[in-house]
Amino acid sequence: AQSVTQLGSHVSVSEGALVLLRCNYSSSVPPYLFWYVQYPNQGLQLLLKYTSAATLVKGINGFEAEFKKSETSFHLTKPSAHMSDAAEYFCAVSVTGGGNKLTFGTGTQLKVEL
């Protein structure tokens, strides 16, 4: 079975500051890893994904994440936060052969302050 741990249910940064959202996973087989963003009263939008190709993955809106197998981590970063980045972010894992159902972390609410 797979699991995901997101450290920090709430993260606050200043506009222009580095964004770092942490995600650690557990999986007995090579995983697929995802970051999704959810704006208020909306569904989930895919930011980026890791599917065993390049370990540094670039996504939309300037976000990127690095897959580190030795640390079982897939942290999300953005060099400079923008007010529009305020949202909830979910890390998720899936594996092949199981219908690719997603197992989500508990989410991190990102607040961006002036």
Next chain:
Amino acid sequence: GAGVSQSPSNKVTEKGKDVELRCDPISGHTALYWYRQSLGQGLEFLIYFQGNSAPDKSGLPSDRFSAERTGGSVSTLTIQRTQQEDSAVYLCASSFTSGGAPQETQYFGPGTRLLVL
């Protein structure tokens, strides 16, 4: 092109009533998933369809929950005898299938917000 659509967007019902939630996946996507998002449980998987078959129903929380898919397209999630703990956002997602296996990227609909009074 059109994304995943869900209806209704909001549903308020009384405890004990049955509700039906609808999902219309992206055209050509044969894999379809239902998830539930609630304050207490976070985001959790409910059921996965490949075409009209459901090879994984492991996330359905009780026998009050059922889902079907017809014509390999629209899916309906039915909750019978609703309880207050069923209040949540129900999200649907779909993905493309290649070689008989769903692709890893799922595209989500906006969800149906269910409130059971």
